Amino acid sequence: MNVRNNNLLKVYQILLEELGPQYWWPAETAFEVVVGAMLTQQTKWSNVEKAICDLKGHGLLHPRTLAEADLLLLEELIRCCGFYRQKASRLKNIASFFAENPMDDVFSLPVDLLREKMLSLKGVGNETADSIILYAAHKPRFVIDAYTTRILKCMGTEGDYMQLQHLFESALPEDVGLYQEYHALIVEYSKTFCGRGRCSECLLWPGPDD
DNA sequence: CACCAGGTTGACC
DNA sequence: GGTCAACATGGT
Structure with missing residues (x-):
């Protein structure tokens, strides 16, 4: 038809x-959605799954721990996702943001303001911002x-x-x-x-x- | 071996 | 205000 x-x-x-x-987005926590949204840029999801799994194994799927993680270790863990140097430093930066601004607070903002906040983070463009808004914050974008x-x-x-x-x-x-x-x-x-x-x-x- | 993957950025017209 | 290379690995 x-x-x-x-x-x-x-x-x-x-x-x-x-x-x-x-039943998207496959993730256990909202922060895992954020990390996955970054890693899946121009990258197959199967590769992202592996990286997510390794990050989880190292206890890095939390804003504080990821923000303080060793950069070289982080690069190693996400290498399979490509653009790994860019993504590693950008992920740390995003993690720092959520370490200082709890997700519950940020996600409570009006959706337009939330979108601006996300877009202001380096490495977060339109699609990543909307993926975070839709699948982590559960707001309609x-x-x-x-x-x-x-x-x-x-x-x-x-x-x-x-x-x-x-x-x-x-x-x-x-x-x-x-x-x-x-x-x-x-x-x-x-x-x-x-x-x-x-x-x-x-x-x-x-x-x-x- | 060529092409693509759940993009984003900064430089250069 | 639009176009474009750079970013990088892994699978078909």
Whole structure:
């Protein structure tokens, strides 16, 4: 079944029906979500899992301990995620922020202010900020990633990050669970069915022959 | 061996 | 105000 009218809610329903709920974000704590969001930048999640596991084993998945961790050790533990020198120092900086500003307090801020705070941290851009907001703070911000951008382009819609986010947020009910599931479904769907630029068994929009 | 992965930043038009 | 290389490892 194809959707030809950019009905984003209908697309969500189709994906959910086809793939089932994804229950993202896989993490035990909010801080683990923050760390994972940083590490997964331009990186496969399987590599992030390994790093998260090693960090956990060294007791570093807490703001204080991570902020005070040895930089070289940290680099070693996250090397499998790539960009490991950048990510290590940025992670320490983010950890310091949450060591000085408890997560419960920060996450209680109005969502726009929370977003600004996150964006002010080096290494946190739009997508990482929204991932933290949606999956760690549990507030409604739709996450736009490369897959989402690609899918919308296939459907004939282009725009920058904020434009695409507004598109989703104005088309959908403001529901944290829905946003969480939808973003996860887009990622899983894309990984399974879409190569770069082209889709093999596309459920969502007309193919070239259509 | 080439290409990509749940991006972000700073430099340079 | 937009474009682009740099950042780096691991899997197909």
